[in-house]
Amino acid sequence: MNQTVMLAIQLVLLGAIFYFFMIRPENKRRKAVTTMQNSLSKGDRVVTIGGIHGRIHSIEEEVVTLINDEGQKWIFERHAIARKVEK
Numbered sequence: 001m002n003q004t005v006m007l008a009i010q011l012v013l014l015g016a017i018f019y020f021f022m023i024r025p026e027n028k029r030r031k032a033v034t035t036m037q038n039s040l041s042k043g044d045r046v047v048t049i050g051g052i053h054g055r056i057h058s059i060e061e062e063v064v065t066l067i068n069d070e071g072q073k074w075i076f077e078r079h080a081i082a083r084k085v086e087k
Contacts, residue, residue: 037078040064045085048076053085 040046044056046066054066057073064081066074 033082036084037081040078040081040084045087046081047083047085048080049082050080 040056040059042056042059045053046056046064047053048066052066052068052074054068054074057065057067059065059078062078064076064078066076068074
């Protein structure tokens with residue numbers, strides 16, 4: 001009986017460590033990225049998940065049109081924007 005209780009405590013501690021070091025930080029990161037993607041506006045400089053830099057030319061519901069320095073337009077899904085570039 002004593003070994004069973006110790007095993008249960010160890011499993012609970014392992015689960016807590018797993019949650020606080022892996023699951024919780026990932027959820028916080030995902031929430032921050034979603035908030036950033038929902039706050040995008042025309043003129044923001046951004047980087048896509050593929051590493052393409054550009055300025056937002058237009059935004060629709062789930063589609064973002066970027067324009068690069070040479071004037072080329074690229075169309076991406078909103079969730080493909082990885083981060084904003086601060087000026």
